[in-house]
Amino acid sequence: MAGSESRYGAFLEARERDGLRRDLTPVEAGDARTIRIGGEAYLNLASNDYLALRFHPALIERARAFAAEHGVGSGASRLVTGNLSLFAPIEAKIAALKQKQAALIMASGFQANAAVLQALLDRAVLGAEPLVFSDRFNHASMHFGCAAAGIREIRYRHGDAAHLGELLTRHRDASRPKFILTESVFSMDGDIAPLGEIGALARANNATLIADDAHATGILGEGGRGLSAEADVVIGTFSKALGGFGAYVACSPALRDYLINRCSGLIYSTALPPPVLGAIDAALDLLPSFELERTRVVDLALRFRLGARALGFDTGASTTQIVPLIAGSNHAALTLSQRLREAGFFATAIRPPTVPAGTARLRLAFTAAHRQADIDALLDVLDDRALPRTALG
Numbered sequence: 055m056a057g058s059e060s061r062y063g064a065f066l067e068a069r070e071r072d073g074l075r076r077d078l079t080p081v082e083a084g085d086a087r088t089i090r091i092g093g094e095a096y097l098n099l100a101s102n103d104y105l106a107l108r109f110h111p112a113l114i115e116r117a118r119a120f121a122a123e124h125g126v127g128s129g130a131s132r133l134v135t136g137n138l139s140l141f142a143p144i145e146a147k148i149a150a151l152k153q154k155q156a157a158l159i160m161a162s163g164f165q166a167n168a169a170v171l172q173a174l175l176d177r178a179v180l181g182a183e184p185l186v187f188s189d190r191f192n193h194a195s196m197h198f199g200c201a202a203a204g205i206r207e208i209r210y211r212h213g214d215a216a217h218l219g220e221l222l223t224r225h226r227d228a229s230r231p232k233f234i235l236t237e238s239v240f241s242m243d244g245d246i247a248p249l250g251e252i253g254a255l256a257r258a259n260n261a262t263l264i265a266d267d268a269h270a271t272g273i274l275g276e277g278g279r280g281l282s283a284e285a286d287v288v289i290g291t292f293s294k295a296l297g298g299f300g301a302y303v304a305c306s307p308a309l310r311d312y313l314i315n316r317c318s319g320l321i322y323s324t325a326l327p328p329p330v331l332g333a334i335d336a337a338l339d340l341l342p343s344f345e346l347e348r349t350r351v352v353d354l355a356l357r358f359r360l361g362a363r364a365l366g367f368d369t370g371a372s373t374t375q376i377v378p379l380i381a382g383s384n385h386a387a388l389t390l391s392q393r394l395r396e397a398g399f400f401a402t403a404i405r406p407p408t409v410p411a412g413t414a415r416l417r418l419a420f421t422a423a424h425r426q427a428d429i430d431a432l433l434d435v436l437d438d439r440a441l442p443r444t445a446l447g
C-alpha cells in the first residue's frame with residue numbers, strides 16, 4: 055500500500071496542476087433555494103431538485119410515517135428479506151407514469167444503469183455479442199454498465215440521429231442483437247435527444263431502445279411523465295425532480311422477471327429503506343399537480359438563457375432547465391465559479407472527464423424555488439466583460 059499511496063498522491067498533484075482536482079465542499083442544506091457554506095447563504099444553482107420537493111412537507115411526512123411503521127432500514131436485499139409490501143404500489147405508480155407494464159425499483163441511478171445494462175447486455179444470455187450504439191455524451195453510469203458487460207460501445211455523435219443511422223447501416227448484422235442507449239435530457243448540456251428519430255431507427259433496425267430519463271422525469275412531458283415514450287426500457291432516478299433518492303427501470307413484465315434473476319445490483323444490495331420509499335411515494339402522488347411549477351422552471355431557464363446569450367455567453371444547445379455556461383478551459387470554469395461564489399451564487403465548475411476537454415463549464419440548474427429576481431441578479435453579476443467565456447457558438 056505504501057508504494058501505491060505515492061502513486062495516488064502523484065495523481066492528485068497532476069489533477070491539481072491541470073485544474074482538475076475535485077474536493078468535497080462542506081455545506082449545510084439551507085432550504086430548497088439556498089445552500090449554506092460557513093454560515094453564509096448562497097443561491098443554489100447546482101441542485102437537481104427541479105421541483106423543490108426535497109423540503110416538501112408531504113414528502114417529509116410520508117418518509118416519517120413509513121419509518122415509524124416499517125423501520126429505518128429494510129434489513130436485506132429485496133430477494134432475501136427486504137421486499138416490503140411498500141414496493142408493489144410504488145412500482146405500479148411508476149409503471150403508470152412511464153406507460154409501461156411493469157417497473158422495478160433499484161437503489162440509485164448510477165447503480166441501475168451499471169447493473170441493468172450489465173444484465174441486459176449479457177452475451178451468454180443473448181446468444182451473441184450485442185451491438186450497442188450509444189450517444190457519446192451518455193452518463194458515466196451507462197458507459198460503466200456497458201464496460202461491466204464487456205461491451206465495446208459504438209458511439210455516435212452527440213444527438214446526431216443521422217450518424218446513428220449510418221452506424222446502424224454499417225453494422226448491419228442480423229445475427230447480433232442491437233441496442234441503442236441515450237439520455238432523454240442530457241445532464242451536462244440540457245439538450246433533448248431526437249427521440250422520435252431515434253425511436254424510428256430502433257424500430258427499423260429491430261434494436262432495443264434504452265433511455266435514461268433522469269433529467270426529464272417530473273419536469274418535462276405530459277404531467278411530468280418524462281420524454282421516454284419511444285423507449286422499450288426506461289431507466290430513471292428519484293434523486294432529481296422527485297426530490298429524494300433511488301431509481302427505477304420501467305419495462306415489460308418479462309424483462310422485470312429477468313432482472314430479478316440476473317441483475318447483480320438488485321440481487322446483492324440491500325433494498326431501499328422505508329423512509330426513502332415514503333418520500334418517493336409522496337412525490338409520485340404530487341407530480342400531476344405540479345403544472346405551474348413545471349412552467350415556472352421552463353420560464354426561468356428561458357429568461358436566463360436569453361439574458362446570458364445577450365451577454366455573450368455560450369449556453370450550448372440547452373433547451374431545458376439545465377443551462378451550461380461554457381467557459382472553455384478548466385481554470386476559466388473555476389474562475390467563473392469563484393466569481394459567482396463571491397457574489398452569493400453556488401455553481402460548481404464541471405470539468406473533464408465529465409465533459410469533453412476544452413468545454414469546462416458551470417452547469418446551472420433552475421428549480422421551482424428560484425425567483426425571477428434571482429435570475430436577474432445572476433445576470434447582473436455575469437454582466438462583466440472580464441469574466442471568462444467562450445465565443446458564442
Ligand SMILES: Cc1ncc(COP(=O)(O)O)c(C=O)c1O
Pocket residue numbers: 162163164165167193195237241266268269291292293300301
Ligand atoms: C443521466 C443520469 N443518469 C443517472 C444518474 C445517476 O443517478 P443517481 O444520482 O440517482 O445515482 C445521473 C446523475 O448523476 C444522471 O445525470
